[in-house]
Amino acid sequence: MSTAEEMTMSEPGLACCTPLTGTPMSAAQAEQVAPLLKALADPVRLRLVSLIAASAGGEACVCDLNDAFDLTQATISHHLKVLHSAGLLDRDKRGVWVYYAVRPGALAAVANLFDTAVLTPA
């Protein structure tokens, strides 16, 4: 899987070289964060997370979420599985119904990434 083994970064004497002032994100760190963002980078999944977070108790059952979209139940179930696999949603089965809840701190971690991490220049 891991293909890269990069070194050669700087050649002295070139005019276009921009020195690094901060510490950029490592390749391993990027490969770890990207799936989180990829899980959120979909209009339907974004609305799903929003709907769940805006529900009472921070949780919602699938039947409610299903009615909020013009999509098949199979598709909604797929999107919920993606969000759950990414660690963004918690799954709780109660009887016939399944309740999904936003995992505490999951979204805050994403926000923190763009707030205090190496991504923000100033």
Added chain:
Amino acid sequence: MSTAEEMTMSEPGLACCTPLTGTPMSAAQAEQVAPLLKALADPVRLRLVSLIAASAGGEACVCDLNDAFDLTQATISHHLKVLHSAGLLDRDKRGVWVYYAVRPGALAAVANLFDTAVLTPA
């Protein structure tokens, strides 16, 4: 685009209904934010933004970025175009070299989305 006309699946008197306490994200808003996240949801692009932000002056030229990856120059150019088209990067051509800079406030806007928006339950 819109394929289905959904049938009303809701029957009154069901136990699984979860009332909304907050205001969830609208479909239009989700369609507007998703491309931003989709542009960031790639390990290479994440590192590109990080490298640019960590560079002196918050900008870096393509030749430097190109050396940081084991990828073709065409691929790096493609990723930079994606980030630029998404409004995350500013492009500035100086002579032969092209400098990319993180658009001010772009990442803060994403962070703000997960901080104060309807996505955070508590």
Added chain:
DNA sequence: TGCAGACATCGACGAGCGTCGATGTGCTTT
């Protein structure tokens, strides 16, 4: 015991994405 509802899984299809080599464009130097 059997049936109906809620949700997950499966296989399939079209569309989009990441990557590449090759080529084009524009600037600089000789």
Added chain:
DNA sequence: AAAGCACATCGACGCTCGTCGATGTCTGCA
């Protein structure tokens, strides 16, 4: 004017993704 460099663009390839209909699994009720 010609050559060389930096970067963008162009097809093309394989792979992944979003969506669907069909089917499977489990629960609760008659």
